[in-house]
Amino acid sequence: MSAAFSFALTATDGAARSGVISTPRGEIRTPAFMPVGTAATVKAMMPESVRATGADILLGNTYHLMLRPTAERIARLGGLHRFMNWERPILTDSGGFQVMSLAELRKLTEEGVTFRSHIDGSRHRLTPERSMEIQKLLGSDIVMCFDECPALPADDKRVAESMRLSMRWAARSKEAFGDRPGHALFGIQQGGVTQELRAESAEALRAIGFDGYAIGGLAVGEGQEAMFGVLDYAPGMLPEDKPRYLMGVGKPDDIVGAVARGVDMMDCVLPSRSGRTGQAFTRRGTVNIKNARHANDPRPLDEDCTCPACRNYSRAYLHHVFRAQEIISSMLLTWHNLHYFQEIMGGMRAAIAEGRFAAWQAAFHAGRAEGDI
């Protein structure tokens, strides 16, 4: 265990990188995928099961936890790690994005955002200072700056104004975060899909100085082509010796393309959310288990997968329990999806370390059929 927070790059292969983030709560192998534990749980998973899939770190959300059960209550109970029985690293998002995508009656000013809870309509305010306070109360190991992520489509003027507000909020976040050895504060690059604005944002964040740098403002419906277009230049704008975190991504081929372009960390609700809606990701493509053609199929989701769902259950069984809306359906499909996402990450880490990432990426794409398999 490290007393401090540090990042060591161990190999590069083209733009792809592998490394290790050391924290007082354990190491994070990069490139890393972070399962999303929004309301202090990765839905349908026990923490020990999340760890068994290969996850080194998981994500929590300021927005959800400030509303319920409140950060103050979690702090009184020993912090988020103790509360949810996950003693490894936790990264928490800062709340701005979730306010804009989930809350009602939002009012945005230079000071911050006021909004009504989507749960009970109660009034709340988030500012850079309050977001830092909440993430400190939670005990988060990696804290995200409070930022504003503009909804797309947005014209350049709106994107520029929003980015510059986020940069002012980044400075306030840094000031409020203070000096917390063993804890990290990540800045978040904004600027939409406009290279000049992305460059301005990167320079502003470098001038403030952070322990890591996120690429925000993407995976908001722009599509993979536009996202990759930004990733062709945005990671290289950020300090090479710090972790680069792409927020909210994504599907398996999004993740592979992002790592190929220099991204070190990602998070996405997709594997867990899809697990609950009957969609399984496999190396040969996706399986929509609710389809009738799986009703008599004795095969596992994926013959080559070693997860508990694939070792012990048939597609026929998974089809049955999904149709019957049995809780085990969400458990097994979520476990499989998270296991598969971590298998992709482990495969990329090894391939980068051995200088064979291009071959690994070609094999990844060659094995996949489009659509439902």
Ligand SMILES: CC1(C)O[C@H]2[C@@H](O1)[C@@]1(COC(C)(C)O1)O[C@@H]2CNc1nc2cc3nc(N)[nH]c(=O)c3cc2[nH]1
């Ligand atoms: C809100 C929820 C559950 O998270 C998913 C999913 O809906 C949804 C909603 O629209 C689609 C695209 C369909 O996916 O976008 C989320 C995944 N994309 C994403 N997460 C992000 C989180 C972020 N956090 C901060 N602080 N700043 C950002 O710029 C930021 C950008 C992000 N982009």
